[in-house]
Amino acid sequence: MKIEDELxxxxxxxxxxxxxxxxKYINSNQSSLNLTFEAVLPVTDFLYDLLIEDDDYGxxxxxxxxxxxxxxxxxxxxxxxxxxNQCQKDFKKLERLAPTINRMFDAIDFEAELxxxxxxxxxxxxxxxxxxxxxxxxxxxxxxxxxxxxxKLDLVSDKIFTKLNIEYEQINSIFMEIALGLGIKLTI
Numbered sequence: 001m002k003i004e005d006e007l008x009x010x011x012x013x014x015x016x017x018x019x020x021x022x023x024k025y026i027n028s029n030q031s032s033l034n035l036t037f038e039a040v041l042p043v044t045d046f047l048y049d050l051l052i053e054d055d056d057y058g059x060x061x062x063x064x065x066x067x068x069x070x071x072x073x074x075x076x077x078x079x080x081x082x083x084x085n086q087c088q089k090d091f092k093k094l095e096r097l098a099p100t101i102n103r104m105f106d107a108i109d110f111e112a113e114l115x116x117x118x119x120x121x122x123x124x125x126x127x128x129x130x131x132x133x134x135x136x137x138x139x140x141x142x143x144x145x146x147x148x149x150x151x152k153l154d155l156v157s158d159k160i161f162t163k164l165n166i167e168y169e170q171i172n173s174i175f176m177e178i179a180l181g182l183g184i185k186l187t188i
Contacts, residue, residue, distance in 0.1 A: 008065075008066065009048060009052075011047055012044075012065075012069050014046075015069075015073060019076055022076065022079065022080055022083065023041070023076065024139060025091050025094075026076070026079070027041065030095070031095060031098065032077060032093075032095065032096070032098040032099070032102065033095070033098050033102065035102055035172070036075055036102060036105050036172060037072060037075070037172070038172060038176075038186065039172050039175035039176040039178070039179050039186055040068050040072055040171060040175045041068075041070055041072060042179060042184055042186055043064065043068055043175045043178050043179050043182065043184060044065055044068035044069055044072060046179075046182060046184050047061050047062075047064060047065040047068070047165075048065065052066070068175065070074075071136050071171060075105055078104075078105075079094070079101060079102070080140055082094065082095060082097060082101065086139060086141075086142040087142070093142070095155055096144065096163065096183055097139060097142070097144060098170075099133055099144055099145075099150070100138055100139055100143075100144045100145045101139065101146065103150050103153060104132060104136060105138065105175060106120055106134040106157075106170075107128055107129075107131050107132035107135060107151065107153060107157075108132060109170065109171060110128045110153075110157045110160075110161075110168070111125060111128045111129060113161075113168055114128065114160065114164075117164060119164055120160070120179065124160045124163075124164070127156050127160065128153075128156065128157065128160070131149070131152060131153045131156060134149055135139075135149065135153075155160065155178070175186065
């Protein structure tokens, strides 16, 4: 194992330990927040364990691990901020906001997809950013966004992806395919 690999894996281990309580809640069957992570966390954990056990750990595995790790960190840190501030460290309050949190994550992922597509216009990205801001404004007030906002996000993103001929696939779906390829049994 290279020194830089050791550092990232040590960082992952420390991060998981530091966020153990929140990760345990997210991974529980009680939380619909798990929709964002149901395949990403198991694949990332599997690759972490594989690194420790297998000297033939390749670049592809390292790349998937790194993406999974940083994806999860970004999302969990958002959840943690809401959990500590808007929810006063109450898991029941956090769960009540889960529909809007999950849709905020969708908006963030849509935005990232548009930015990496190379053919998105700034007004396309701006439409998604505005919807993300609207979702965040509800979350900052400790409220769920109304269903109309979710529907608008679906309509706008679908229209943009169709116009740009982008076949969007959610990160979690991609990680489900990776899990299947690695022989990881997911409890979904």
